[in-house]
Amino acid sequence: MGISLFQAVTLAVAVELFLLGKALQKSDRSYPASWIASVFGINYGLLLFYNLAIYPVFVDPLRNVPGPRYGNVLALKVWYNHVVTKRKIGAQFYTEIARTTPNEGIIAIRSFGSTMIVLTQPETITTVLVNERLSYTKPPQLRKFLRPILGDGLVFLEGEEHRFGRKHTQPAFNKAQINDLYPMMWGKAQEMVAVIGKTLEPGYESGKVEIVRWATRVSLDIIGLAGLGHDFHSLTDVKDKLAGDYEELTETTWGKLLWFLLMSRLSPTMTRFLLPGITKTMEDRVASVRNLSTKMIYEKMGAAKDGDDGQFDILSLLISSNDFSEAQLTDHLLTLLVSGHETTSVAFVWMCYRLAIHQDAQKRLRTEVLNAIAGVEPSQLPSILEGLPFLNAVMLEVLRLYPPLPMQSRVADVDTFILGHPLAKGTRVLIPAWIVNRAPELWGPDADEFRPERWIDEDGRHNNMGGGSIGSMTFGRGPRGCIGEGFTKAELRCMMCAMLSHFEWTLNMPISEVVPSGSVTIRPANGLHLKMKRLV
Numbered sequence: 001m002g003i004s005l006f007q008a009v010t011l012a013v014a015v016e017l018f019l020l021g022k023a024l025q026k027s028d029r030s031y032p033a034s035w036i037a038s039v040f041g042i043n044y045g046l047l048l049f050y051n052l053a054i055y056p057v058f059v060d061p062l063r064n065v066p067g068p069r070y071g072n073v074l075a076l077k078v079w080y081n082h083v084v085t086k087r088k089i090g091a092q093f094y095t096e097i098a099r100t101t102p103n104e105g106i107i108a109i110r111s112f113g114s115t116m117i118v119l120t121q122p123e124t125i126t127t128v129l130v131n132e133r134l135s136y137t138k139p140p141q142l143r144k145f146l147r148p149i150l151g152d153g154l155v156f157l158e159g160e161e162h163r164f165g166r167k168h169t170q171p172a173f174n175k176a177q178i179n180d181l182y183p184m185m186w187g188k189a190q191e192m193v194a195v196i197g198k199t200l201e202p203g204y205e206s207g208k209v210e211i212v213r214w215a216t217r218v219s220l221d222i223i224g225l226a227g228l229g230h231d232f233h234s235l236t237d238v239k240d241k242l243a244g245d246y247e248e249l250t251e252t253t254w255g256k257l258l259w260f261l262l263m264s265r266l267s268p269t270m271t272r273f274l275l276p277g278i279t280k281t282m283e284d285r286v287a288s289v290r291n292l293s294t295k296m297i298y299e300k301m302g303a304a305k306d307g308d309d310g311q312f313d314i315l316s317l318l319i320s321s322n323d324f325s326e327a328q329l330t331d332h333l334l335t336l337l338v339s340g341h342e343t344t345s346v347a348f349v350w351m352c353y354r355l356a357i358h359q360d361a362q363k364r365l366r367t368e369v370l371n372a373i374a375g376v377e378p379s380q381l382p383s384i385l386e387g388l389p390f391l392n393a394v395m396l397e398v399l400r401l402y403p404p405l406p407m408q409s410r411v412a413d414v415d416t417f418i419l420g421h422p423l424a425k426g427t428r429v430l431i432p433a434w435i436v437n438r439a440p441e442l443w444g445p446d447a448d449e450f451r452p453e454r455w456i457d458e459d460g461r462h463n464n465m466g467g468g469s470i471g472s473m474t475f476g477r478g479p480r481g482c483i484g485e486g487f488t489k490a491e492l493r494c495m496m497c498a499m500l501s502h503f504e505w506t507l508n509m510p511i512s513e514v515v516p517s518g519s520v521t522i523r524p525a526n527g528l529h530l531k532m533k534r535l536v
């Protein structure tokens, strides 16, 4: 196993200090602190000089790829804005660079002796995610970072294991299955608006609502029912053990951010040593979630054997396929619960935001929805909601502007080339959906603006390309693209119809306070506060 330059220098420092100590022992002299400082200073100073001045200019195989001159400074800026001030996410920085740096589809971000590339155009993205996908894998660090929560499900499987997992999970996400889930999603969306209605001040027809918490709860309830036939009842605040564990695992605190950072960089033993309290809490919660999930799986398997599993959910489908072991089922379940819950709630929140600041669009959409859903039968929901041009256009436009997962990433798994530039094994590749979704050359000069009409054709029907030549990158591309796209869209349609048919809303906070933030998914940093008025 090769060692990094930093590790080599650290080893050299240790050897030099050891030899120095021996020499001083012989001459019976003491060990002055200034000598120790000098050994550290000279070695790490040389390393810094090499990384800042020699490597990027003379050694880096990607030195001819355009990119910011001072990638190190950029990395600090991204970190400061993303983590400390929460004013800007990394994807926004990369978008600014992509727009201001002439490039052919990749830019290089150099920092301290390593270079990462950012894909900026659909062609290079297709190369990495589709045509040459076998040369790239998910980054091991990301896997280490998210694995405690996501499990070893589809998101992190590679090669044959992924192919098998995807093939046998896909049937649970087919159109017919999603259609059957509409009435449940509709019911939960109605429950959400009923609960929100109760929170408005008694005796008043309007009130202030922070919508993120309701979006998170309704999407957890929906994925619970769709995924494993279990109602978390998180909307009605009944304390569910599984829901509570999830809330604790996914809520963002400084301590947890540090824990995730250490977990992605160090071994679990080392992390346990440095942060014993948080590690114990996280390990207990993960173990509890796994145990509860496994228990539910066994219950379902028992019911299926007895032939009385009348349930219709993804887990039941996976069990009845007999394709997965109990451990694999638990991993798939954990992955579906997490990836199917956070992303959808975030998308819904951004839809509420855009409709709050574009009152004309809100009115137009309400009229469309109210006309369409009057007297609708549950079985008609898929065809009616999927045919509404403005509802779908608004949804697609918001998903374009605020891709809930703004960046995907890969690492080169072998030495390879991209656009003729050598890419050494282990090179990190960032794929920001944000760049492509807002590229003026693909969407026109109004790429940053909210214009749902771009998704509506002249004949009045909505399309899936938004006037762009490649569509949006929100759900990824190729064989690893999102399996839950149809599921999520069905859910968003139901949730938005429920909101529009019960409330009118405006923003109840300064617009400058609505800023995207987050490490994996992006939600408003300060929540989304709305002033809501019940429709009579």
Ligand code: HEM
Binding pocket: 154, 155, 156, 166, 335, 336, 339, 340, 341, 343, 344, 347, 403, 404, 405, 408, 409, 473, 474, 475, 476, 477, 479, 480, 481, 482, 483, 484, 485, 487, 488
């Ligand atoms: C707005 C909502 C959603 C967005 C924006 C989204 C986005 C994505 C993206 C970009 C990927 C590709 C990641 C990569 O290639 O690195 C992905 C993969 C995935 N998504 Fe989603 N997703 C959403 C909702 C869902 C839902 C509702 C589910 C499940 C119920 C789901 C399950 C998955 C799974 C299992 C994968 C891994 C697929 C594979 O590797 O084969 N997602 N998603």
